[in-house]
Amino acid sequence: MTVASIIRATGAALAAALMLAGAALPAAATTITRVVSPKGLEAWLVHEPSIPIISLEVAWRRAGGATDPAAKAGLANLVSGLLDEGAGSLDSQAFQGRIEELALALSFHAGRDRFSGSLRTLSKNRDEAFRLFGLALTQPRFDAEPVERVRRQVLSQLNEEQEDPDAIASRALYASAFPNHPYGRPVAGTLKTVAAIQRADLVAFAGRRLARDNIVIGVVGDITPAELGPLLDRTFGALPEKAAPAETADVAPALRKAPIIITRDMPQSVVKFAGLGVKRADADYYAAYVMNYVLGGGGLSSRLTEEVREKRGLAYSVYAYLDPMEHAALESGGVATQNARVAEALKLVRLEIGRMRDKGLTAEELANAKTYLNGSFPLQLNSNAKIANILVGIQLEHLGIDYLDRRAGLIDAVTLADIQRVAQRLLDPDNLLVVVVGQPVGLGG
Numbered sequence: 001m002t003v004a005s006i007i008r009a010t011g012a013a014l015a016a017a018l019m020l021a022g023a024a025l026p027a028a029a030t031t032i033t034r035v036v037s038p039k040g041l042e043a044w045l046v047h048e049p050s051i052p053i054i055s056l057e058v059a060w061r062r063a064g065g066a067t068d069p070a071a072k073a074g075l076a077n078l079v080s081g082l083l084d085e086g087a088g089s090l091d092s093q094a095f096q097g098r099i100e101e102l103a104l105a106l107s108f109h110a111g112r113d114r115f116s117g118s119l120r121t122l123s124k125n126r127d128e129a130f131r132l133f134g135l136a137l138t139q140p141r142f143d144a145e146p147v148e149r150v151r152r153q154v155l156s157q158l159n160e161e162q163e164d165p166d167a168i169a170s171r172a173l174y175a176s177a178f179p180n181h182p183y184g185r186p187v188a189g190t191l192k193t194v195a196a197i198q199r200a201d202l203v204a205f206a207g208r209r210l211a212r213d214n215i216v217i218g219v220v221g222d223i224t225p226a227e228l229g230p231l232l233d234r235t236f237g238a239l240p241e242k243a244a245p246a247e248t249a250d251v252a253p254a255l256r257k258a259p260i261i262i263t264r265d266m267p268q269s270v271v272k273f274a275g276l277g278v279k280r281a282d283a284d285y286y287a288a289y290v291m292n293y294v295l296g297g298g299g300l301s302s303r304l305t306e307e308v309r310e311k312r313g314l315a316y317s318v319y320a321y322l323d324p325m326e327h328a329a330l331e332s333g334g335v336a337t338q339n340a341r342v343a344e345a346l347k348l349v350r351l352e353i354g355r356m357r358d359k360g361l362t363a364e365e366l367a368n369a370k371t372y373l374n375g376s377f378p379l380q381l382n383s384n385a386k387i388a389n390i391l392v393g394i395q396l397e398h399l400g401i402d403y404l405d406r407r408a409g410l411i412d413a414v415t416l417a418d419i420q421r422v423a424q425r426l427l428d429p430d431n432l433l434v435v436v437v438g439q440p441v442g443l444g445g
Contacts, residue, residue: 030381032391032401035225037232043217044391044401045228048384052123054221055384056133057392058236061216062246063115063209065187066327072197074189076110078154079205083108083117085146087135092146095132104129106136112187113248113326114396115209120385123222127231134235137210142202154194165270165336165437168262172435173272173332176260177253183328211243212236218391220384250327259346259434259443269342269438270334273349276426277322277329280397286410287418288322288331288426293369295356296320296333301368303352308335314345331426342440350429357427360420374408 033045068075084099084106086092099106105120106129117137121129161167171186178184188194215236219228255275278288296304296319308318320333337345361369381387394403436443 033225035228037229039233039237041232041236043219043232045225046220046387047224048220049222052222053384054121054123054126054223055388056119057218057388059114059116059216059392059396060210061114061214064111064113066112066182066248067246072201073185073193075197075201075205076115077188078197079202080108080110081150082142083136083140086141086143088139098132102129110187130231130235138238140206142199155191158191169270169272169435169437172260172262173274177274177433178251181251182248208244211240214243216392216395218388220388248327253328253330255431255433259436262437264437266438268336268338269436269440270336272334272435274330274332274433277331279329280324284422287414287422290369290414291419291422292320292322294361294365307348307352308345314341339439340441343442353427354429357423360416360423366416370411373411
């Protein structure tokens with residue numbers, strides 16, 4: 001599948017970005033190749049031999065924080081910080097020493113629904129880099145010293161977040177939107193749950209969640225399909241064949257009319273808000289995507305920014321974004337402003353949401369949104385790492401190997417009538433979950 005038209009469309013702007021990106025895509029046709037290893041592991045590959053760098057991105061479905069036991073919330077996150085802290089015969093110091101010697105970038109991350117890993121390496125170090133990555137996944141040591149050191153780091157971060165208004169508001173919003181559901185628990189856990197995690201829990205997570213049947217792989221760089229196939233087996237072949245069952249129920253967010261106020265002694269308040277959203281597979285996703293861009297996702301060009309920041313100077317930043325998850329969806333946003341002006345800012349947010357619901361977009365707004373969303377997308381393809389990440393995302397969302405060719409058409413197909421329908425389906429300014437951290441004036445709890 002070629003994306004030459006996407007790359008050529010950006011002209012000099014993308015060429016400059018590529019110069020700065022280091023490991024970047026050339027202004028030429030790019031092909032995504034489906035590679036299947038001798039043992040049946042699948043990866044999507046963009047072969048790019050002009051730069052001697054390889055980027056690997058992997059993700060595991062049904063392996064994020066939502067799979068953590070409630071009493072051990074933060075388990076997936078703790079594992080993500082420990083996989084590169086010793087594996088096989090290499091203790092933490094030796095493993096990290098090899099990473100430094102080879103100039104590797106190797107890391108892992110836990111989200112709500114998925115667990116992911118990244119590797120960047122020079123081509124000449126390819127085999128050893130992939131070996132170390134596979135070793136971290138298949139033979140993690142979880143030695144006592146790094147476990148306690150990383151645990152202390154997580155607990156320190158959690159302590160800091162208890163005084164961070166953004167973190168407080170975000171946690172409260174998800175807890176309120178998804179009570180009695182894994183999405184209501186913080187991925188990083190709490191002071192109590194992280195302290196309760198034992199080494200046996202870490203070992204069990206790695207053995208139960210990181211398997212071959214739920215893995216998704218994207219590779220970009222100086223490696224051919226013939227070279228990648230056997231390398232996949234050497235890297236991931238020792239993983240369990242199948243992940244343990246992990247069922248998370250679909251859930252509708254719980255919304256409410258009265259704001260949740262968390263009092264903190266601060267000169268300004270942080271506001272987070274959320275309403276109904278759409279999952280990535282929803283037929284209305286692209287209409288919601290375009291609608292949200294105009295409402296609050298378009299930075300300085302959005303309606304919320306125009307009304308709240310530009311016309312009235314109430315806030316430096318106000319925004320909205322789609323938050324599609326595997327089992328739920330929100331349209332979320334936020335604003336921060338002086339305590340005395342929170343009520344005014346929130347009223348404007350509700351007014352703009354109501355205006356979008358009742359009147360939709362103008363033809364000019366729709367055309368401008370399409371131009372920006374399609375024109376800016378190629379900048380997301382300006383490095384090997386970004387492309388590898390996109391390859392994984394396309395597979396996770398079942399968008400198809402030709403998605404990059406079809407994406408612009410999906411956005412261009414959105415009509416004013418689509419926007420109006422989706423706005424009326426999703427937007428309700430009177431049924432908005434709102435969390436305010438600070439000392440807001442004129443809001444009832």
